[in-house]
Amino acid sequence: MNDNLINEFYGIGIQNGKTPENLGVLWRSAQNLGASFIFTIGNRYAKQACDTHNAVKSMPYYHYDTFEDFLRNLPKGTRIVGVELHADAKPLETFHHPRRCVYVLGAEDHGLSKQAIEKSHFLVKFKSQLSLNVAVAGSIVMYDRATSKPRV
Structure with missing residues (x-):
């Protein structure tokens, strides 16, 4: 097996997601496009029809109550990529994507928090x-x- 693939992973999630439908669609894409895990910061995930592949049961899902909680629980060496x-x-x-990273998206109405951007x-x-x-x-x-x- 290629050592670069072993050391490479990414997760994707939403900070303060506005609707559960958006989470389901994002997670289905995450499953199809090779994400290692999915997460939410703030609002909790609720099962909905958009997650037709049941990605939340097919890959690790993490929920963090606050951005500080999220930061404390990141794997060592993980880079944060804010999409904003x-x-x-x-x-x-x-952009050259980091080998080990998380992509953080904000809700459509508010975007990422100031703390997430910083x-x-x-x-x-x-x-x-x-x-x-x-x-x-x-x-x-x-x-x-x-x-x-x-990758960098």
Whole structure:
């Protein structure tokens, strides 16, 4: 087995998710695009029809009550990649994904918290006329990761 694959993982989740439907769609994409785990920060997951593959039972799911709780429980060496329309965010098109990371998305109505933005090792954004649905945005990021770009 390739040693790089053993040392490589990623998780994806939503901070203060607005609707359970978005979580289900994001998690189905996470299962299809190779995420190692899924998580929420703030609001709790509730089963819904959008998670037709039952991803929450097919891959590890973590819930953190607060962002501080999330930070305390990250695996050592994990980089935080915030997905946010922010002036300091790097374009996804040229971003090299870390080998070991978590992607944190915010709810459509509020985005990431100030603390999440400040604690992120990287911020990424991609070209879009308007803010996208959180499940769509997360799926785009995971698809980009699945391409043959080198990892850092």
